[in-house]
Amino acid sequence: MSGPLLVSILLCLIAGSAIDTGSICVVRAVRDAVDRKFALVLGCLVTLLCATAIFTIDTAMGWQLRTASWAWPTARILAGAALFGAGAVLNGACAVGTITRLCRGDLGYVATLLGAIATTLLVPGTLLPGLAAADTAEAGLAWLVIVAAIALAPLVMLRRHIVRRIVLAYATLGVVLAVMANLRGDWTWLRLVQEARAGLPIRLEVVACIVAVLVGAAVTARFRRTFRLVRPNPGAMAREAAGGALMAAGAVLIPGGNDLLLVYGVPSGSPHAVAAYAVIVATMVLLLGLIRTTRRWATWPIP
Template sequence: MNSTLALALALPCALLMGLAIQRGATCTVAAVDELLVKRSARRLASLAEASLWVAGGLLLARLAMQLPVLPAGHAVGAWTVAGAALLGLGAWVNGACVFGAIARFGSGEWAYALTPLGFFLGCLSAGLLFGAPAPQPLAAGSPVLALPPAAGALFIAFAAWRVVGLAWHGRQMFAQRLWAPHAATSVIGVSFVVMLLAVGAWAYTDLLADLARGMGARIGERLLLALALLAGAAWGGLRAGRWQARWPGVAQLLRCTAGGALMAWGTLLIPGSNDGLILVGMPLLWPYAWVAFATMCASIALAMRLAARFSHFRHGGRTQRAAS
């Protein structure tokens, strides 16, 4: 495909992806919070559905002989777990994962513009702190791409069922301030597959990491896609009436910068941030991606539990002193 035509196809998809992230409030931190507080895995299931859309799209592309060059998988190791724990801690400090930061920015929370800056600074400093871990690539290919054509037919049936449902409620959905999680992640998954086929593997976290290393191909093209992603989120917030520009305090600015840096350190150690894990590694059934995402969620949950206990202990102590 001509590069100009490919970019013209990918840019609207990045815009739509940003819109869906904002309208669905798509975020791993929010998904873990929902699991702990409401005992509901609806948001986590919707993130898994995004992986399913990408896996099915890649399987169909392989059957059609249109499969793009895909990133290699990596063996599970100690750095995988350590990096995922840092990734989860950074997302908790930030108050949102790399998806959630886009959604929060699209709602006018300007502090989250510093999350990418913190991520970039984290990529710059990671080599000094951790050296250069060399993940072991996997020799075998993805089991998803080895599935028979019958699996492609099953995915087409699933996709038709979902598309009919989205089309039935389409106009109503686009008018709503907040989309159902599965609707948002379905749009994210489909948009990502189209971009993957058009311009190759792309994530704004990978772009920031490449910029920090002073390397990477198609920087200008990827910058345009990142800007389209942010524009889509802002557009979604404006159309839904959720854009309420808020001047951030110093503490929030520091949290977003520090959270971005921690997520960058984790991303480089795994390697892969949660956008790449959900939209590339997990759909390809790479074990390291599933281990990393599960560890990230566990890290977020542990941080939330410890913070809640510390808050309870602190306020309990104040109540006792006041009573005495």
């Protein structure tokens, strides 16, 4: 086993532990924000700020470990973002939130993975990710200043909502996941499914990293006594499978999910990533707002 792979696995174990402590599940963050609870939103801003700092350092030092695709938003990308946001709400969790729930013993969320895999296998090969860069622009100090201004203003104004343990977990996630994105590119489980569908060889080192994240999250959940086996509910699993299918379709069109956009796409300064993440959040705000008004007949188990 090579040195870089060992470092990657160690980082993923740390990321898995941090994910259980402060999940960057945007569905939960938006739901809490609708209820005027801002701790997770502030945590996501900390993750974004730390990830952008990593990209800025990478650019300034001239390492250029892996430059993210830099492109302008298109109708396909925006439609994919709306689909992803709708799928995450239907599922009750985004891609990271799904992993968190699984590692806490909610086995019903296996349906999310199955729905995502099934959809990806049905997607025509011509629609599989192939994002052409529209420019060679890279994140620099100016973009870091912009992100810092956007992130720090709410952090200062809403500082009474800050929970130090959660902020530390989110900062750890921002640093670790940004470093992993620079080292491995898109290493999410959705991307692995897409690559398998496209006939590309499975990247075993990425599989090892994903397993390390799962182990780190599961062990931490057990240690924090948040691990409880939950019996799958057939009705909920059908909804989760549909949500996973929509998220997979959206991730193909963007390409990438909210987790990759937060720690890789937006920190790179790419306009397509900024627009896609904004549409994902806007879609969630709209749908969660509608769900909130219909709670008499709809219940959505959000982690």
